[in-house]
Amino acid sequence: MRTSRHRSLRAGLAAAAAFAALAVLSGIAYEQIGRYRAARDFPAPGKMVDIGGRRIQLDCRGAGSPTVVFEAGLSVDGSLSWTAVQPKIAAHTRACAYSRAGVMWSDPSNAPPGAAQAARDLRTALANAGERGPFVLVGQSLGGLYSLGFIRDFGAEVAGLVLVDPSHPEQVKRVASFMTESRSMRSRIGVALAPFGVLRAAAPVLLPQAPHRSAREMQAIRAFAPKSLRTQLAESDATDASLAEAKGFRDLGERPLVVLTAMAPYTAAELRGMKITPEQGLQVQALWKHMHEEIAAWSSRGRHLLVADAGHDIQLDRPQVVVDAVLSVVEAVRADGR
Template structure:
């Protein structure tokens, strides 16, 4: 009986080892195909320290619009439905933060200041010069204001697309507490086995106004990007506290866009709140954006009743109009960043 048990254990271990090896090979081949089939749009900019950042700049004119993604894995592709229209009127640059899509990962501690420094280094080394109009969605809105904090002489205006607020965790604590799925953590930790790549098509559906090509590119790089996204999510509280130290945008033209479409059933389940509580959370969200609009003496706050949090996909025209309104305001005043 004992030899039989030993044989069962041996073959079980062997099958498991072969399955893991097959998964590793599948993942490595997937990464090779991702780089081959989806080359980086724009160019890869060497920012020093052995790292490169993907930067995609199009069009001509001043000021230069710079897009900053939120806490997602889309990188520069988050703005694919917006950037071309803006590039018809002025210079427009999107990029992927360190560790997202094509960009190399960073070993530096995650902070809003580090994101700002990486972005500026990429812009400078690529020959892109201000004045800049910064466009940031969700957490990217606070990355944009942090860039303004450290490089304010180069920032002429901003558009904040359903931005995060430094006090958002405390303000909605009565309704919901932030949770990070253990299932997601396990999936990300096993990315090297190919499991995450195999599940990507079902986990990452195509967004509204997103091309099939872009959706496939995001899925192809998902095992890499989701590791970065998880780390960025873990650092969110620290980033909110860091960004909250700067709330003065002077007289720079500013537009704040707020998504006001009712939360979907899946969103409510994800936040673990009722539809009634969802209405209350949205009211708090709107109030926080009113406060952010007051960070500049020349601002507009626009509510978008049919758009969800990813306004750049749900209502790209609204984002384009907001960006171009700030571009025209900057041009009217000669392009000099106001204090």
């Protein structure tokens, strides 16, 4: 009797192990097929630029000087972050959007993420693609800090700057009394399981249709989500280092600068995510506004504009506001004879 039970137990364990192995292999196959279809169905806009053994996706349009260069925030959409803005700028001057290493079409990098690495990649991609300054940088959120890093390292090539609801080097310290930063364990588990197709299967839920995006854009973003989400998590983990790196650089000279601040009240979902009350949300927004006033003062020609009806992604909620700000800086650079 005991032997029969042992045999049944062994048979059950063997069947479970075989099922698990089959599930893992099926997941790996699903992910590999998904990667193939992503590359086939959603080719990179612009071109893939070799920067020394790996490639960066760079999409440049239009003609004229200065060249506007867009830097996305902490997101998974790369150059697609600017689809509502770039074409309108390209009607007036050269305009380039790109995807950082490991996001969308761009190859991942073995180097730690951060402002310095992003600046080197972008500078090399622009140079290798034949794009020359003067540049007007447009950075959103964390991309604002990355733009400051580019100016610190390659400032002679940058003639103007637009910062779209940008990060501030001291933002974590200043809001610490209201909220603590948290990084979801579920995100880490999802990224760890990405090679087995888990993130790809969950992409429609994790990245629902956005109101300001076309269905095809969302399909492309989801198709590359397993790779992009891994990079987003790595950049998020490196945020403290990126903020610290930017603390010592606050001199933008006489460059024309526009800082845009999103002032729409936080949604209920945003308040839950930040674990704060509506009253605390108003206090955080006041701090955010004050930090942006400081950033605008880093240039003797800085302007600070409030966007009352836009959330953090102003380039999606109110793209024309961003377009107007960028074109005002382009005209100022031209008036300077750059």
